[in-house]
Amino acid sequence: MATFAGDGNLFPVTHARPGSGGTVVATPIGNFESTMQVDSPSTVLVRPEDVQIVERHAGIESRVRSTFYYGATLEVELELGEVVVHATTAGTRAEQIAAGDLVGIRVAPDNVILLSGEGS
Numbered sequence: 241m242a243t244f245a246g247d248g249n250l251f252p253v254t255h256a257r258p259g260s261g262g263t264v265v266a267t268p269i270g271n272f273e274s275t276m277q278v279d280s281p282s283t284v285l286v287r288p289e290d291v292q293i294v295e296r297h298a299g300i301e302s303r304v305r306s307t308f309y310y311g312a313t314l315e316v317e318l319e320l321g322e323v324v325v326h327a328t329t330a331g332t333r334a335e336q337i338a339a340g341d342l343v344g345i346r347v348a349p350d351n352v353i354l355l356s357g358e359g360s
Contacts, residue, residue, distance in 0.1 A: 249291070249326055250355075253282040265354065268323040269300060269345065272352045283355045288315070290351035291327035293337060299344025306339050318345060 255266040262275040267284050269291075292299070293316060302320040309315075316337060318325040325345060329337070337343065 248285045248287050251284050251286065251323070253278060253284060253354075256282070267352075268320055269325065269347055272347075272349050272354075274352075274354045276354050276356060278354065278356060285353040285355055286347050286351060288326045288328040290347055291318075291325060292346045292348075293318075293327055293329050294344040294346055296342050296344045299346040301342060302345050304337055304339050304341040304343060307337055318343070320345070 249269075251267040251269055253265045253267055256263050256278040258264070259273045262273055263278045264271055264273050265278055265282065265284065269286065272284065300320060302318040302325060305317040305319050305324065307314055307316050313328050313330045314337065316327045316329060318327060327345065
């Protein structure tokens with residue numbers, strides 16, 4: 241289960257294993273490598289503007305749950321199985337997104353912040 245904390249999505253680390261440059265952490269929105277030591281349990285933080293909405297086949301498939309326009313930006317609530325992901329997008333892509341659509345989501349590894357330990 242993910243939670244939305246103010247200006248960020250919090251996702252649990254479901255698995256961690258050694259990687260080539262640190263630790264690879266598995267989350268509901270993908271696998272990411274971190275140079276930090278991963279304690280159990282851990283969480284990752286992703287800001288809504290760092291969740292990219294892409295074509296369905298170009299990312300992790302999710303369904304648009306709702307959209308809300310704030311002037312030049314669109315807030316999108318997405319369902320990824322039982323996980324809810326919040327994204328903020330702008331531009332022409334925002335005009336093409338509607339509730340019920342199947343889209344892909346991607347997050348660049350540099351935009352994932354590992355919060356180590358419970359209560360982070």
